[in-house]
Amino acid sequence: xxxVSQTPSNxxxxxxxxxxxxxxxxxxxxxxxxxxxxxxxGPEFLIYFQGTGAADDSGLPNDRFFAVRPEGSVxxxxxxxxxxxxxxxxxxxxxxxxxxxxxxxxxxxxxLTVL
Amino acid sequence: AQSVTQLDSQVPVFEEAPVxxxxxxxxxxxxxxxxxxxxxxxxxxxxxxxxxxxTLVESINxxxxxxNKSQTSFHLRKPSVHISDTAEYFCAVNNQAGTALIFGKxxxxxxxx
Numbered sequence: 001x002x003x004v005s006q007t008p009s010n011x012x013x014x015x016x017x018x019x020x021x022x023x024x025x026x027x028x029x030x031x032x033x034x035x036x037x038x039x040x041x042g043p044e045f046l047i048y049f050q051g052t053g054a055a056d057d058s059g060l061p062n063d064r065f066f067a068v069r070p071e072g073s074v075x076x077x078x079x080x081x082x083x084x085x086x087x088x089x090x091x092x093x094x095x096x097x098x099x100x101x102x103x104x105x106x107x108x109x110x111x112l113t114v115l
Numbered sequence: 116a117q118s119v120t121q122l123d124s125q126v127p128v129f130e131e132a133p134v135x136x137x138x139x140x141x142x143x144x145x146x147x148x149x150x151x152x153x154x155x156x157x158x159x160x161x162x163x164x165x166x167x168x169x170t171l172v173e174s175i176n177x178x179x180x181x182x183n184k185s186q187t188s189f190h191l192r193k194p195s196v197h198i199s200d201t202a203e204y205f206c207a208v209n210n211q212a213g214t215a216l217i218f219g220k221x222x223x224x225x226x227x228x
Contacts, residue, residue: 004158033215042119042205042218043159056214091159101147101166101209104216106159 002026004107006092012061012113021077021110025094033104034067034074035091043091049075050098082114117142119206121219128226136191136222138180138206145168148189149207149216150180159205165189176200202214 005024013019025032028050035043040068045059049069057067064082069075079086093104124139129178140146163174170182180191189206203223207216 015194035218040220042121042207042220043216045210045217048214056212058212059215065219093159100213101164103161103164105161106151108158 001102004092004094004105006090006107006110009108010111010112010113012115014086014115015082017082017114019082019112021079021112023075023077023092023094025073025075025092025108026105027073029094029096029101029105030072031095031098031104032097033071033093034063034075034077035093037091037109045053046077048098051088055098082112084114087112087114105108116144117144117208117210119208119217119219121184121204121222123222124220125223128196128224130226130228131195133194134192134196134200134224136204136206136224138189138191138219140187140189140208142187142201142208142211144211147153147209148180148182150174150178150189151205151207151218153203153205153221155202160190162204180225182219186197196224196226198226198228200224 032049034046037043048056052072064080067077089109091109092107095102118141120139151159152162165182173179173204206219
């Protein structure tokens with residue numbers, strides 16, 4: 001079956017602009033995660049959804065970052081007033097249930113470049 | 116707080132040589148440990164995981180890792196590597212809330228002939 005998909009694959013924007021990154025998880029997966037991977041680093045946790053609700057958003061760096069999952073499937077990560085430091089690869093993952101013991105399946109990522 | 120340290124950022128080896136990628140973790144709660152692999156131009160894939168039980172876990176492509184609680188380590192090993200094993204390898208541990216993974220910075224394994 002289809003894996004986790006993310007769109008766009010690449011996004012270039014200017015400092016101060018607003019961006020939306022989309023994640024389409026594996027069908028039937030109730031848990032969805034967003035991570036951010038900067039150059040030379042491992043993925044860093046941003047937010048975790050169980051169903052429609054954000055069960056843990058402790059990784060969001062500040063209030064410019066927001067994510068939604070209104071129907072418990074597709075999720076959108078929203079970044080307001082982008083800064084150059086937001087440049088990174090944004091990864092989405094999903095799993096059958098929301099516990100790290102369950103394998104997280106990762107999407108290919110969206111590479112965000114803020115000029 | 117939980118953390119993961121991958122001691123080597125790059126490991127160059129020749130084909131058919133053995134390899135060990137080192138991972139140490141810090142955790143105040145029960146741990147689940149993972150190795151993920153990222154092949155060139157591909158997404159992260161789970162290689163193997165330790166949840167409980169036997170401390171030695173194996174992958175389908177010949178890698179193995181051993182959970183060592185006293186040394187807080189989860190090193191990844193393979194007795195004979197192939198060119199196709201060239202990739203970025205990430206060690207990860209569950210966060211304290213049990214809601215997500217904490218990753219190390221990664222180790223680039225480069226296998227040459």
